[in-house]
Amino acid sequence: MSGKKNLEIKKEWCKGCGICVAFCPKQVLALDSNEKIDIVNRDACISCGQCELRCPDFAIFLTGGNE
Ligand code: SF4
Numbered sequence: 001m002s003g004k005k006n007l008e009i010k011k012e013w014c015k016g017c018g019i020c021v022a023f024c025p026k027q028v029l030a031l032d033s034n035e036k037i038d039i040v041n042r043d044a045c046i047s048c049g050q051c052e053l054r055c056p057d058f059a060i061f062l063t064g065g066n067e
């Protein structure tokens with residue numbers, strides 16, 4: 001089973017590298033004015049996990065859903 005998961009961010013862990021923004025296929029993510037990750041289009045997230053996989057600082061991750 002696959003289900004939509006909850007996307008969570010830890011701004012304080014984000015170093016603003018932009019990797020997750022670049023890899024997200026749905027333009028869900030952007031850097032805010034402080035160069036910290038921000039969720040700008042949560043509804044478009046397909047829970048693909050690319051952001052979680054690519055973030056070097058564990059600042060973005062998926063929780064919940066049907067495993
Ligand atoms: S899980 Fe996929 S679609 Fe959702 S924010 Fe991360 S990279 Fe984008």
Ligand code: SF4
Pocket residue numbers: 013014015016017018019020021036037054055056057058059060
């Ligand atoms: S990949 Fe991680 S550290 Fe880099 S911008 Fe995204 S959340 Fe921040």
